[in-house]
Amino acid sequence: MDEHRLFYWFQALENAGGYKLRQGVSKTHEVWIGLDGAAPQHDRPLMAACPPSWYANSKVFGDFAIADAKREVVKEYDAKVAATLEGYLQNRERNREYGALNFGDWWGERVINWGNIEYDTQHAFFLQFARSGDFRFFQAGEEAERHNRDVDTVHAHANDYRVGAVYSHCMGHVGDYYAKSPLPGPHQGSPRGGFSVSHTWCEGHCDHYFLTGDRRSLETARKIADRYGVYGTTNFDFTNCRVPGWHLILTMGVYRATGDPFYLNAARIIVERVLERQTEEAALGSAGGGWRRRMVPGHCLCEPAHYGNAGFMVGVLLTGLRWYHQETNDPRVARSIHLGARYLIKDLWMPAVNGFRYTTCPRSSSGPWSNLLLFDGIGYAYQLTGDQELAQVLMAGTDAAIKSMSGMGKSFTMYIRVAPHVLDLLAKLREDPVLPLTQLNVETPAPLSGSTTVKFDASGTRWPKGGTGRLTWDFGDGATAVGEKVEHTYARGGKYRVILTAEGGGGKATAEAMINLPPKELEAVARGRATVVEAEGFSGQGGGNVRIVPDRVAASGPIITGWHMEIGHWLEWKATVPEAGRYRLLLKYCSDSPNPRRELRVDGQIPADSCKEIAFPRTGGFSVGKDDWAYLTVGGEEKPLLLDLTAGEHTIRMTNLGDGLALDWLALIREK
Known part of the structure; x- marks a missing residue:
């Protein structure tokens, strides 16, 4: 296990020995010389930094919510992010994520791949630093930046086409140290190295430049965006949502950093094809608005495969479109974002878990783990339109989204790379709800008791404008009740869909819970x-x-x-x-x-x-x-x-x- 994780680069070659390094890999070193006789921490020199309010007002990082312990949602989010940072650092120790080529990256994607900072880990950390002032996040972000900038990115190559390419997650960061994975079965290690714009990021490079003035980071971002802006837009076509989504995100990130119209034009080419390919009408068992396609294995294993999409891919595309719309104010893009957001809630939202299905396939798993990724686009659509169906999903999914955050590098990055941009909206919707904000708590019988009596409590429901309302329960077996706290005994074990309807304060909202009761034989x-x-x-x-x-x-x-x-x-x-x-x-x-x-x-x-x-x-x-x-x-x-x-x-x-x-x-x- 240690060799392919830690020592892959130390291999005997024909007629030689020692290091085996991929063409294009680089490593940046800094030497600090102090002449005043003091002994500062040379690896952690003092850095000039602005207060979070200055960063927020500059708009360099986009709109974001400043850390504020007085705001309930913001406080909960920051506490969870701090805890997940600890988990991230503990994983570093557990996995021994050290060494000149490894340090700054995280390990464990597809069991034994290095992640190559998937979803732009440094960008996620830099955003949290900008909004909190917590230097731990800057430090972690700079470590990730220096790895991804130097090791994962091709800076020079005999083939000019490869310059500016970035390796996707694989064994040994750049791949091809091994002919095959040492683990059996699919999706357990990727021995080959490859490039894809769907696994390429630039925002973190630009962030590092903004925060430090390190021009190598900006040059790396431009090198990447130039490659994909030239080769990636020639005869551009739409394949799946995350390809144009990540392409837009990296391109608009570099455009915001430079103001170079080349990048905005590249983004325009992408957007035109995205708008052309959006499937606005419902068909083939899938809602409209979601760039419908027949899903591939991994997104649907049914025969025949379902039509629809993977929610995270649509979410990525909506984020890319958001950045483009904020620069251009193109009304067609605003409409597209709204259609895409409504697709997500119509096709993939699962009220019983306050989260989304992974894909349109009814057999796909569901949960709140992708909420924050999708809420970026959904929240922006709500701000553009005031669509209350979107507001209900945002309100219902906030708590579950925060609780689901984990310290694994890929998951950690997915959450906090976009959450700061929608966090203020999520906080406002709790502080001043536009619809009843239901709080549904369920107390199920003790395990192995065989009991089928369940207690329900919605007394924590918040009403708009400080009013009150009526709470109605549908227990999923034909029985109903009214009230804040109710109890119900089911005739037999099984799964039941419970629906709570809250009406009052000029609005109406629903919440759901799935009750899974064991067989009565357990009595x-x-x-x-x-x-x-x-x-x-x-x-x-x-x-x-x-x-x-x-x-x-x-x-x-x-x-x-x-x-x-x-x-x-x-x-x-x-x-x-x-x-x-x-x-x-x-x-x-x-x-x-x-x-x-x-x-x-x-x-x-x-x-x-x-x-x-x-x-x-x-x-x-x-x-x-x-x-x-x-x-x-x-x-x-x-x-x-x-x-x-x-x-x-x-x-x-x-x-x-x-x-x-x-x-x-x-x-x-x-x-x-």
């Missing part, structure tokens, strides 16, 4: 007729290694995952039943894999033909940001497989036959 646990074994308490495994992870949504405790790498990877559990009898086996699992299958053995024997290959239906995720758990009764709920067990200890073994699943627990339930 047998409290009555002493069931044995539950936690999945992480396995007694043995062979042919691979699962991971034990905490903090999955709605889990009883730690769970096991990563059970997909090796076919034949088996796990065993010891289960003790108090008395002899006939038992059904119930499993709590989740999966976003297309076809998880496992073999089941009890005490070394396959108890029935159906246990030779048990299929686990896809649940839509691994319960990272939402409750994706499902309950599978071996043999089926109608005619479950009944195991004749003697009193005492028994061994349950499950073997991987394909695809991944996460497992929370196994339960042996004795028949009455």
Whole structure:
């Protein structure tokens, strides 16, 4: 593991040895000489910096909300960003992200790739520094800048076409140190290096120039934008949203830094084709406004594949269009942004999780992890139009978006590279809501209780203009209620969509929650007729290694995952039943894999033909940001497989036959 992460560059070559470096890689060094006899920290010299208000008023970084502990949303956001910075730095120590070629970048994209600062990590850090004055963010940003500027960018090459290109995330930053990934399976390491405008950024380079005056950063930005402004706009065509989106973002970033009309003209060429290709009308199962296309594998695995789009790609494009519109005020672009924003909420918004589906495909995972990325364009569309449907989504998704932020480099960057530009709007919508701001809290029964009684609380709902209103509940099983705090008992376990409607203050808003109740058979646990074994308490495994992870949504405790790498990877559990009898086996699992299958053995024997290959239906995720758990009764709920067990200890073994699943627990339930 260490070689391809840390020592890939130290390889014996034909008739030589030592370093193996890619043509075009560079490294900038600074030497500080003090003549006053003092001993300052030469690697952290004093730097002249302005207060955040000056940076905000300059508009150099665009509009952003200054850090303000008196504003609720801003305070919550900054606290989370500070915590995720700690996570980012802890990952650096854990992954040993050091060395002349590595330092400043983050590791772990596609398991073993270097990220090549995907989504412009330095830009994200510099923005946070500008709005907070916290020097830790400048320091982290400069570290990322110097890496990306020197190592990932081609500054010189025998082939002029390569000059200004930037390597996408791969093994060894520039790739081609290895013929193939050392890990099995797809999406686990990218050994080849390559270039794409969809993985290229310039805003961070410009930010560093603005903050330090370092002309090498600006020259790097221009070199990149020149390459893509020439080669990338010749016979330009639309492929998918993130290609013109990132192209616009980098081009407009350099235009704002230089005022050179060459870059604005390059952006105009891109925008004209983007407007031409926008699909305004709904068709083929997808809403209008979203640049519809038949989705590729990875965005949809159905046969035939669905039409639609990936939300993050549309979000990136809306950000690019926002920057262009702010410079040109082109009304066609304003309309396009509004159509695109409405597409996102009509096709991808999932109220039950206060987040978005990954793609239009109904089987794709959903959660709030992309909210802030998409809110940049949606928020700008709201500011242009006052569309209250957009406001409701912004209000509903703010808390979940902030809570979902993580310290992994790619995720961290995705959140904070655009959030400062919409943060002021999100704060204002909470401080002075234009619609009822619902607060829906759900108290579900204790795990393994078998109870189906749920408590609901919306007493924290905020009303426009300081008024009051009416709260109506639809519990998803035909029953309804009115009031701030209500309780409901469901007839059976299962998944229920609960809708809260708030009317008052001249407005109306809804909120949703998905309730996932376990089967009532689990009442047998409290009555002493069931044995539950936690999945992480396995007694043995062979042919691979699962991971034990905490903090999955709605889990009883730690769970096991990563059970997909090796076919034949088996796990065993010891289960003790108090008395002899006939038992059904119930499993709590989740999966976003297309076809998880496992073999089941009890005490070394396959108890029935159906246990030779048990299929686990896809649940839509691994319960990272939402409750994706499902309950599978071996043999089926109608005619479950009944195991004749003697009193005492028994061994349950499950073997991987394909695809991944996460497992929370196994339960042996004795028949009455």
